[in-house]
Amino acid sequence: MFNTQRQHPVAALARSFEIIRANFFTILILLFVGNLGNEGSFTLYWIFGAFIILLIWGIISWLRFTFSADEGELKIEQGVFVHKKIYLTADRIQVIDISAGLIQRIFGLVAVEVKTAGSGSKQAKIDALSREEAERLKNLLRSNGDEVKSESKQESLSELYTLDTKDLLTAASTSGRMGVALSIVGGAFSQLDQVVSEERMIQFIQTHMPHSTSASLIVSGILVAIIIAWLFAFLSTLIKYYDFSVEVREDDLLITKGLFERKQLTIPFNRIQAVQIKEGLLRQPLGYASLVIESAGYGENEGNSNTLFPLIRKDRLNSFIEKVIPEYDVETNHRLQINRLGLRRYLLQMVWISLPLIALIWWAVPYGVFSWFILIPMLLLGYQQYRDAEVRSDDSTLVMTARLLSKTTAIIQKYRIQSAQVKQNPFQSRLDLADIIIHVASGNQGRSFKVRELTEEEAIDIKEWTAWNGTPIQKVHKDRLEE
Amino acid sequence: MRSKPENKLSSAAIKAWRLTTCIFCLLIGFIPFLFWIYNVVSPGEGNFSIWMIATLGFLIVVIAGLFITYLPEVRWQHWYYQVDKHEIDLQNGIFIITRTLVPVKRVQHVDTRQGPILRNYGLADVTISTAATTHRIPALDEETAEQVRNQISRFARLAKEDV
Numbered sequence: 201m202f203n204t205q206r207q208h209p210v211a212a213l214a215r216s217f218e219i220i221r222a223n224f225f226t227i228l229i230l231l232f233v234g235n236l237g238n239e240g241s242f243t244l245y246w247i248f249g250a251f252i253i254l255l256i257w258g259i260i261s262w263l264r265f266t267f268s269a270d271e272g273e274l275k276i277e278q279g280v281f282v283h284k285k286i287y288l289t290a291d292r293i294q295v296i297d298i299s300a301g302l303i304q305r306i307f308g309l310v311a312v313e314v315k316t317a318g319s320g321s322k323q324a325k326i327d328a329l330s331r332e333e334a335e336r337l338k339n340l341l342r343s344n345g346d347e348v349k350s351e352s353k354q355e356s357l358s359e360l361y362t363l364d365t366k367d368l369l370t371a372a373s374t375s376g377r378m379g380v381a382l383s384i385v386g387g388a389f390s391q392l393d394q395v396v397s398e399e400r401m402i403q404f405i406q407t408h409m410p411h412s413t414s415a416s417l418i419v420s421g422i423l424v425a426i427i428i429a430w431l432f433a434f435l436s437t438l439i440k441y442y443d444f445s446v447e448v449r450e451d452d453l454l455i456t457k458g459l460f461e462r463k464q465l466t467i468p469f470n471r472i473q474a475v476q477i478k479e480g481l482l483r484q485p486l487g488y489a490s491l492v493i494e495s496a497g498y499g500e501n502e503g504n505s506n507t508l509f510p511l512i513r514k515d516r517l518n519s520f521i522e523k524v525i526p527e528y529d530v531e532t533n534h535r536l537q538i539n540r541l542g543l544r545r546y547l548l549q550m551v552w553i554s555l556p557l558i559a560l561i562w563w564a565v566p567y568g569v570f571s572w573f574i575l576i577p578m579l580l581l582g583y584q585q586y587r588d589a590e591v592r593s594d595d596s597t598l599v600m601t602a603r604l605l606s607k608t609t610a611i612i613q614k615y616r617i618q619s620a621q622v623k624q625n626p627f628q629s630r631l632d633l634a635d636i637i638i639h640v641a642s643g644n645q646g647r648s649f650k651v652r653e654l655t656e657e658e659a660i661d662i663k664e665w666t667a668w669n670g671t672p673i674q675k676v677h678k679d680r681l682e683e
Numbered sequence: 684m685r686s687k688p689e690n691k692l693s694s695a696a697i698k699a700w701r702l703t704t705c706i707f708c709l710l711i712g713f714i715p716f717l718f719w720i721y722n723v724v725s726p727g728e729g730n731f732s733i734w735m736i737a738t739l740g741f742l743i744v745v746i747a748g749l750f751i752t753y754l755p756e757v758r759w760q761h762w763y764y765q766v767d768k769h770e771i772d773l774q775n776g777i778f779i780i781t782r783t784l785v786p787v788k789r790v791q792h793v794d795t796r797q798g799p800i801l802r803n804y805g806l807a808d809v810t811i812s813t814a815a816t817t818h819r820i821p822a823l824d825e826e827t828a829e830q831v832r833n834q835i836s837r838f839a840r841l842a843k844e845d846v
Contacts, residue, residue, distance in 0.1 A: 617786065618785070618816055619789065619815070619816050620784045621781055622781070622782040622783075623779060623782075624780045624781075624782075629780065639813070639816045640815055641815040642815065646814065647815070663782065663784050666784060667784055667786045
């Protein structure tokens, strides 16, 4: 039991830093704009003043924030101008997330975030607590009040999986986040002339690379951008998954990760909504995949996905799933693949996507004619998408595989499916093809899984199957006719 | 697609949608009007050509006319729904046909909504929320809407499960 109390005072500091971090880019832009007028010292006053105001705001909101926990209910009262009372009952809580940011770690504290399902508004987050208190709060909310019993039980049964250094390095160097990093690097490059004048750049190029042509410059520029992006992706993955471990307990999973910000997530088994196996473009050839679980929690706009294991060899995948999340270890007896008519549409889609890109490059870049070669990998990708797409099922589970760039296999329990959709556009209806989309709860918007270009009949069978209890897909059609 | 869901929306929906489209088109129609006002208020440089404004206005009137006369009816013809104790089955879409199935036991809550236009025609929308998605059956008779809402909520209560 927790009496009504305040957080640790460090919460005030943590809150102000969180606001700074959330507005990091805005602040950067303001700094740049502010410096244009050559009044550096003036901007400095502004920054200093803003920081003081944030700190005062942090202190006030710390003063107004109280929480208590009793009989499986967490009560939080907060708000400076608008008073808010959040009451969360333990059996509705989906995820308890303990993390330690930089500031928390300096003072040896942690932040606790509590998420429930459904359409709530804000997250319930306690910014600063000692670790023991956080653990106590967690156990209190996990076990509906009876603290002692569950603690001893959990310790006896827990099992630990960690990511060793070699796997961590492999995960970092093959991380699929390069695309995101690439766009950031590209953006930074386009802003380069703000910092360095064009003449200087030309001068630099002439002195250091006297024999370069514009073509070789473009190629080397692209190479440099890719390398920088890769480094970013490498480092960010390393920081994110440093010292990763999954602890399997009786009722829940405890995931711990992170270098600067230690994150600890508790996910009860009965709150897991779906499991995804992701095989990235770089990882698949090496025989690696990552495991992601969806759980229902609110506060995020995007779904609430949590990495269950960042990198695992494909041959060990099944035994891992069997041990850790046995419910999702399925033998499927019914398998659907895309037929030839679908192939046509998969390939055509790739052509439609590439054409504007090719046209743009052809028009804008010297040697742009060569952009026609983009079509080859795109068509290969389309073919691979067609090969990979499939739907498998047994009586109670659906396995959907599809590829955009990386191959994603979603394992979904029938009783977790929120709704099913069959979608057909005019081109598809001419060929009697349709897409199937399955929604599961995750975050407050849910997540959807889609397999394209099934035949209409198959898609409808799957859709009907989701509403029937314990019927294999092949039987659905027959049963429906008999009724 | 195969056998459609049984029920259609109320036929008054067409009128209500016509009115909504009408209001929307009026708002769009303001754009050339604003250009014209600008011309009158600040004569001289930077004016919009009167022909451009006229063409734009004409186009908007023609497209709006088509939209108002045909679109609501076509849309109405392509809307089907069906509710039974296992599932809610919806089909809509003119070009892209979407068939949605919501297992009733997944429904979190149902509500009916009514704006001033719908109320004028005695209609209401039914909104069905699950933990992941929100679905809408638009423009039913008030009475039907209430019936559908109560029916779904009754069925949903019968099978109460975890999220």
